[in-house]
Amino acid sequence: MRDKILWTVRPINDVLDRIAQRERDYREKQHRLTTERHDREQHRQIVQRLAEVEPQLTRARSENESLKQSLDQAAEHSRKQSRRMNELEERLSETEKLLNTTKEKLSDSQRRLSDIQERLTVAEQVTAATQQRALQELSISEQLYEELTQHQPSSQTGLTNTYS
Secondary structure (H helix, E strand, O other): OHHHHHHHHHHHHHHHHHHHHHHHHHHHHHHHHHHHHHHHHHHHHHHHHHHHHHHHHHHHHHHHHHHHHHHHHHHHHHHHHHHHHHHHHHHHHHHHHHHHHHHHHHHHHHHHHHHHHHHHHHHHHHHHHHHHHHHHHHHHHHHHHHHHHHHOOOOOOOOOOOOO
């Protein structure tokens, strides 16, 4: 009897096992469908977010490119300014050398001019002294002549007044 009961119960157990298996299959399928639906929703949200962010990304790329160009232009301008500064520094150095040379020449010229002025002053003093002496000698000669002519009779011939 026990065997008979087991034999009778066996098909019911098989049916119950199949029902349990179907329930597991349905739960797995339901879980898979829920997961797929969730994944599709996430995918839809990601696509939507990407559509929202894409114009910002495009604008950021454009701004980045513009900034790169500005940076390149600034770098080129800086290089040009640096070259210009080097040129100006060289010109300044040459100008300073020329200025120093000119100062030396000016100093030498001033020294020579001072020497010439000193000699000219001495020459003027000598000329003035010579003229003064000549005037004094002339004055003395005239006085002597007058004295001589006063002591001698005026009837003498041969003496003429050469100083008058």
